[in-house]
Amino acid sequence: MNRAGAFTHVPNWARRFLSQDPAEKTWTCATCGEITPFHFGQGWYARRRCACEQRAEELRQRQGVARTLGQVLTEAQRAQTYRWLGASWAAHELEEKTFTNFERHRQPAAFDRTRDFAFNPQGNLLLYGTFGLGKTHLLAAVANLRRAAGRPCLFASAVTLFDAIQERVSNDEDYQGLIKQAIQTPLLLLDDPDKPKWSAFREEIYYQLIDGRTRRGLPLAMTSNYAPAELDHVIGGAARSRLMMGIIPIPMSGSDYRFGVPSGDYS
Ligand SMILES: [Zn+2]
Structure with a gap:
């Protein structure tokens, strides 16, 4: 046989x-x-296979798993930037706003200084000026540059932030977790803090955020229709005085500029 x-x-x-x-x-x-x-x-x-080949193979597999895990974590971190307040609050159109697709000739000085900040965020960047100048675009461009580099950051429009907080209050849920995240993230981007109507509650939240981050030496980037000196009635005097520690004021004006000149007084 x-x-x-x-x-x-x-x-x-x-x-x-x-x-x-x-x-x-x-x-x-x-x-x-x-x-x-x-x-x-x-x-x-x-x-x-000999024992050393088996060990090498196990190591390769472990590294493969670690790489995959790393990618998953990076992806999750990226998703967090615009989704941290809850998926329903995510503003996906902001993910497309970059320095590359910003028309630099419209705001060359603001563009350059904001991009410098994006590469090395330190202090409190304030982009201010009237509507239609691209403040939100530049703010999102900072977030997207950091995300692309795998650096975590959180973006929130003030309106959305307070809507998300309000939703938790209405559902009898704790919102301090959100505040804590906003205080502790390596970079916080806050759009239009002057849009929600002033309230003592909002002023207190702004103070918690700005004071908490300043104490930790963590950078913040913000947009506003008002010059730094005019922010007292938006975020309160105490929060503004914290903000002024390390402020990087970026005045923006231009063709859409119709509502007067910002004071430029940010001393
Ligand atoms: Zn061997």
């Missing part, structure tokens, strides 16, 4: 791994010595 028996019809691809000659599948590892083949039975042999 043929020794190979049922294995007579071994396909060609399998013959690369199998042999009927054990010597052909015997090899010598410099560390482990001679490695005898694995016997499948019925006279067919396969090369056996």
Whole structure:
């Protein structure tokens, strides 16, 4: 009877791994010595891996898993930037706003200074000026540059932030977790803090955010229709005085500019 028996019809691809000659599948590892083949039975042999090869393979697999996990975490972190207040509050159109698709000629000075900040965020950046100048675009461009570099940051329009807080209050849920996130994120981007109507509650939240971040030496970027000196009635005097520590004022004006000149007084 043929020794190979049922294995007579071994396909060609399998013959690369199998042999009927054990010597052909015997090899010598410099560390482990001679490695005898694995016997499948019925006279067919396969090369056996040595202990160092097995360890190397396990390491490769672990690294692969770590890489995949790393990618998943980076993706999750990126998603957080616009979704941290809750998926329903995410403003996806902001993800498309970058320095590349901003018309730099409209705001060359603001563009350059904001991009410098994006590469190395320190202090409190304030983009201010009237509507239609691209303040929100530049703010989102900072967020998107950081995200692309794998650096976590959180973006919120003030209206959305207070809507999300209000929703939690209405549902009898805790909102301090949101405040804590906003205080602790490596970079917070806050759009239009002057849009929601002033209230003592809002003023208190602004103070918590700005004071908390200033104490930790964490940067903040904000847009506003008002010059820094005029922010008292928006965020309150105490929050403004914290903001002024390390303020980077970026006045913006231009063709859409119709409502008067910002005071420019940010001393
Ligand atoms: Zn070995």
